[in-house]
Each structure stands twice: as C-alpha cells, then as structure tokens.
Amino acid sequence: MSQEKKEETKKVQIYIMGREYQVPAGLTIMKAMEYAGYRFVRSCGCRGGFCGACATVYRVKGDYKLRMALACQETVEDGMYISQIPFTPAEKPIYDLEKLGPSANVFLQYYPEIAKCVSCNTCTKACPQDLEVMDYVQAALRGDFEEVASLSFDCISCGLCAVRCPTELVPYNIALLARRLYGKYVMPKAKHVEERIKEIESGKFNEELQKLMEASVDDLKEVYETREIEPE
Amino acid sequence: MIRLPYYPGCAVQTTARNYSISGVAIAEKLGIELVELPKWNCCGVFPFLANDDIMRHLAPIRNLIHVQEMNEKGIVQNENRVVTFCSMCYHTLKEANLFLKDPEKKEKTDIFFEREKEFVGGVKEGYKGGVEALDFLEVLKDIVGYDKIAEEVKKPLKGLKVAPYYGCLVLRPREIGIDDPENPTILENILEALGAEVIDNPNRIQCCGSYHTVDRRDIVAELTYDNLIYPVRSGAEVIVTCCPLCTFNLDFRQKDAGKLHRDLQEIPVMYYTQLMAIALGLDKQFYGVDLGLHYVDPKPLLEAKNLY
Numbered sequence: 001m002s003q004e005k006k007e008e009t010k011k012v013q014i015y016i017m018g019r020e021y022q023v024p025a026g027l028t029i030m031k032a033m034e035y036a037g038y039r040f041v042r043s044c045g046c047r048g049g050f051c052g053a054c055a056t057v058y059r060v061k062g063d064y065k066l067r068m069a070l071a072c073q074e075t076v077e078d079g080m081y082i083s084q085i086p087f088t089p090a091e092k093p094i095y096d097l098e099k100l101g102p103s104a105n106v107f108l109q110y111y112p113e114i115a116k117c118v119s120c121n122t123c124t125k126a127c128p129q130d131l132e133v134m135d136y137v138q139a140a141l142r143g144d145f146e147e148v149a150s151l152s153f154d155c156i157s158c159g160l161c162a163v164r165c166p167t168e169l170v171p172y173n174i175a176l177l178a179r180r181l182y183g184k185y186v187m188p189k190a191k192h193v194e195e196r197i198k199e200i201e202s203g204k205f206n207e208e209l210q211k212l213m214e215a216s217v218d219d220l221k222e223v224y225e226t227r228e229i230e231p232e
Numbered sequence: 233m234i235r236l237p238y239y240p241g242c243a244v245q246t247t248a249r250n251y252s253i254s255g256v257a258i259a260e261k262l263g264i265e266l267v268e269l270p271k272w273n274c275c276g277v278f279p280f281l282a283n284d285d286i287m288r289h290l291a292p293i294r295n296l297i298h299v300q301e302m303n304e305k306g307i308v309q310n311e312n313r314v315v316t317f318c319s320m321c322y323h324t325l326k327e328a329n330l331f332l333k334d335p336e337k338k339e340k341t342d343i344f345f346e347r348e349k350e351f352v353g354g355v356k357e358g359y360k361g362g363v364e365a366l367d368f369l370e371v372l373k374d375i376v377g378y379d380k381i382a383e384e385v386k387k388p389l390k391g392l393k394v395a396p397y398y399g400c401l402v403l404r405p406r407e408i409g410i411d412d413p414e415n416p417t418i419l420e421n422i423l424e425a426l427g428a429e430v431i432d433n434p435n436r437i438q439c440c441g442s443y444h445t446v447d448r449r450d451i452v453a454e455l456t457y458d459n460l461i462y463p464v465r466s467g468a469e470v471i472v473t474c475c476p477l478c479t480f481n482l483d484f485r486q487k488d489a490g491k492l493h494r495d496l497q498e499i500p501v502m503y504y505t506q507l508m509a510i511a512l513g514l515d516k517q518f519y520g521v522d523l524g525l526h527y528v529d530p531k532p533l534l535e536a537k538n539l540y
C-alpha cells in the first residue's frame with residue numbers, strides 16, 4: 001500500500017472494553033474489533049443481521065445515552081465505547097405446545113412477571129430491529145398472541161430488550177411463545193409443505209440424496225455452483 | 233350512533249370478558265358505538281404513589297395519547313372522551329390527568345416523550361391534555377339517560393332482588409369520582425330502570441380487599457364476608473358490580489369466606505352490563521354467563537326467574 005493511499009483511509013478512535021484503538025472509518029463494529037485483533041469465538045454468527053448473536057452496547061463520548069446495536073450492522077463512530085453482550089441470562093420455562101392451547105392466560109401462567117411492565121418503552125428503544133417491543137409485551141399481557149406474533153415477527157432474539165428492561169422481563173422469549181402458539185393454532189397449514197413431507201417420508205428423494213452423499217468434493221462443488229436459485 | 237373511543241384494558245379482555253361482551257353489545261343497542269383504541273397498553277393498574285418517579289406514571293398517559301392519535305388519524309372527530317368498563321382503568325386514566333395538573337410533572341413527561349421520539353417510531357406527539365376518561369356508568373347516566381334505558385327494556389327484571397356494589401375506584405378520591413362518594417345512586421337508578429328490585433347494601437362503597445387477594449387471601453375473605461352478609465340477609469339474590477377486581481373478590485373469594493363463616497350462603501355476582509343485556513332482550517351469547525368466568529353460577533337463578 002502506498003503512503004498516499006494510507007492517508008486516505010480516515011481513522012476513528014474507538015474503545016473496546018475500555019482500550020483505545022484506531023480503526024478505519026466505515027467498518028462495522030464487528031469488523032473494527034477484528035481489525036483491532038479480536039478473534040470471535042462468541043458474539044458472532046451470521047454476520048448479516050439475522051442471527052442475533054452479536055448484541056452490543058455502546059456509548060459515544062459526550063452523550064449520556066446508552067445505545068444498543070448489532071455489531072455486524074452498526075458502523076463505528078469516533079469516540080465509541082464498545083462492549084458486547086455474549087449471552088443474556090434469561091428465564092425460559094418449559095412448556096408443551098401440544099398441551100398449552102391458545103388460551104389468553106398462557107403468558108401470565110408462564111411469564112407472570114409481564115404484569116410488572118410499566119410501559120416505559122425502554123425495550124423498544126433498545127431493539128436493534130426497531131420492533132415495538134413494549135406493544136407486544138402489552139398484547140401478551142392481555143393474551144392477544146396473534147398481535148404479539150405479528151409485532152415480533154422480525155425478532156432475532158439478541159436479548160437486548162431483556163438486558164434493558166427495568167422490570168426484568170424477557171420480552172423475546174415471551175414473543176417466541178406467542179409465535180409458536182400462532183404457528184400451531186392460528187396460521188393456516190401450508191399445503192405444499194405437508195405434501196413435500198409426505199414425499200420425503202415415502203422415500204422419493206432417497207436415491208438423489210444417496211448420490212449426493214457419495215459424490216466427490218469436486219462434483220459437489222460443481223452441483224453447488226450450477227444449482228437453481230429461486231428468483232428474488 | 234355516537235362513536236366514542238373505547239379503552240378496554242387487560243381485565244375485560246381476559247378474566248372479565250363477560251363484562252366487555254355484554255357491555256359493548258348493550259352500548260350498541262343504546263346507540264353508542266365503542267371504537268377500540270387502535271393501540272393501547274395496560275392502564276398501569278394502580279396510580280403509583282411515589283409521584284416523583286415519572287416512569288411509573290407513563291402507562292395511562294400513553295393511552296390518553298392514543299386517544300389523541302385517533303383524532304389525528306380521523307378515526308373519530310373531535311372526540312376527547314374515552315370510555316372504560318373497568319374501574320381500575322377508569323381510575324388510573326383519571327389520576328393521570330390529575331397528576332399532570334402539576335406543571336412540573338407535565339413538563340417532565342413532555343420531555344420524556346420528546347426524547348422518546350428520537351429512538352422510537354411509535355409515539356409521535358406528547359400528551360396535549362384534555363382527554364377525559366368516562367366510566368361506562370357515566371355514559372349510561374349522562375349520554376343515554378335512565379329514561380331511554382327504561383324504554384328499551386324488553387324483559388323487565390321483575391322480582392329479581394339485586395344488591396349493588398360499587399367498591400372504591402369509581403368513587404374515590406372525590407375529584408375523580410363518578411358519583412357522590414358516600415351515597416352513589418347510578419347503579420340503583422339503572423337497576424330500577426331495568427325493573428329489578430333494589431336491595432339496600434350498606435357496604436356497597438366498601439373496599440373489596442383489592443390486590444391483597446394475591447398474597448393475603450385471609451383479609452379478602454373477611455372483607456368478602458362483610459360485604460356480602462348484609463345484602464344476603466336482606467334477601468338479595470344477586471350482587472351487581474362494576475369492577476373486575478371487586479367482582480373477582482366478591483365471587484371467587486366466597487369459597488374462603490364460606491369456610492370462615494358458615495352462615496354465608498353462596499350468592500352469584502354479576503356485572504350490571506350482564507343484567508342489562510338480559511333486560512334489553514339481547515341474544516344469550518351477550519349475557520356472558522357461559523364463559524366459565526363465574527365462581528357462583530348465576531344460571532340457576534336466572535332460569536328460576538325466567539330470565540335465561
């Protein structure tokens with residue numbers, strides 16, 4: 001890299017868990033941490049904003065506000081203090097979906113603490129997916145699991161809502177229960193999936209599958225490269 | 233048809249569905265269309281007593297903002313009233329307005345909502361003030377009128393001995409009460425319009441024990457006994473209520489009360505809206521007696537009186 005080129009890349013100063021680093025502007029938090037020498041064994045999954053593994057909290061110098069982000073999505077800013085939340089300790093009761101039934105009291109039964117919600121909306125502010133978290137918690141409180149399912153559809157369970165809630169709720173697990181109930185009891189069954197499952201069970205694809213399993217790595221690559229991709 | 237914003241609250245959507253099912257139906261029968269707030273949250277359940285913790289006062293204010301939004305979106309026109317069935321919801325919505333009378337509190341909440349806009353797409357405006365909560369009893373008294381109710385009666389509740397019970401939340405404190413806090417008459421007037429025989433209940437404005445029902449059932453059982461024994465002795469056949477929490481305590485805690493005091497015989501507890509649904513000749517599904525939400529089943533009594 002020539003001297004000139006080096007000067008072109010603007011650097012920003014960030015603090016990863018308190019330690020100062022100069023990193024190129026425009027990187028995501030995740031890439032900036034890797035640039036700084038971190039190797040992720042946790043807090044990183046899809047790198048595409050879908051898996052929710054990379055929950056991150058940060059503050060920017062001079063601003064009181066504690067901000068939440070997905071490390072793989074958020075770009076670094078000058079003066080960021082960054083820390084990751086690799087795991088959210090959360091209550092996850094065991095239930096049997098077959099036995100639950102779509103009753104209005106199911107949320108209060110498994111997550112009685114939802115009655116503590118004071119509608120402060122801190123969870124909504126924390127959500128990197130911009131979901132209306134408080135509104136779905138409230139819908140759960142009154143047993144409206146269809147509303148919970150639809151409002152929480154894009155939840156990736158990063159856990160930041162649960163970390164921030166002043167009344168110690170675990171919104172994303174509540175939402176998961178709602179979507180499960182919705183999928184089981186309300187959503188119309190997808191006909192084509194049922195048919196395909198029957199086809200699989202009847203062994204229709206066994207031969208093809210066997211062929212793939214016996215194929216050489218090169219052949220597999222070839223198949224992968226020439227595969228049919230569904231139009232966007 | 234008068235269109236009024238309607239705030240259900242959690243209780244009447246779940247454990248007190250018999251209240252809202254009958255209430256919404258009789259409202260329509262009497263020319264009132266209750267339009268549910270497109271978005272709403274829990275009322276806050278009880279006005280938080282430490283009044284310097286703004287966060288705990290936000291819930292009812294958010295609901296008042298949603299009424300404001302209904303006007304902005306044109307769902308209702310210039311309608312700053314919002315109707316509730318639940319006494320608790322009525323109470324917290326009213327208290328929220330009282331709380332905001334203090335300019336300092338108002339300013340703090342305004343700042344909160346202003347800051348919130350930066351991080352959330354949901355709430356667009358802070359509370360401008362002036363949204364008025366109405367208990368459905370007030371709608372019946374002031375908008376519909378007792379005469380109109382009496383006119384609409386198809387099946388008079390002749391010979392049914394009813395004892396009204398108000399509890400606290402729609403009566404006290406005086407500033408937010410819907411009626412004389414010491415001597416309310418709304419329920420009595422409605423029940424008379426329906427043709428029922430009203431039995432005097434000296435304990436009708438007493439506390440039901442409220443949330444002690446969760447961890448101090450013994451206290452509530454005693455209160456339930458006190459609140460029921462006089463009307464029962466005076467020959468009441470059914471207790472008529474207007475609050476889901478009172479109803480729960482008066483109805484479900486009879487089991488514990490009966491164990492403490494052998495002289496208490498079981499008596500059904502019903503919302504006034506359920507009796508209205510019967511008297512106004514609505515379809516049985518709107519009575520709300522078949523939803524498994526009563527501890528003492530009112531059906532045998534209703535059948536005996538030819539009302540079911």
Ligand code: FES
Pocket residue numbers: 043044045046047048049050051052053054070071072073
């Ligand atoms: S790594 Fe999957 S969401 Fe960021």
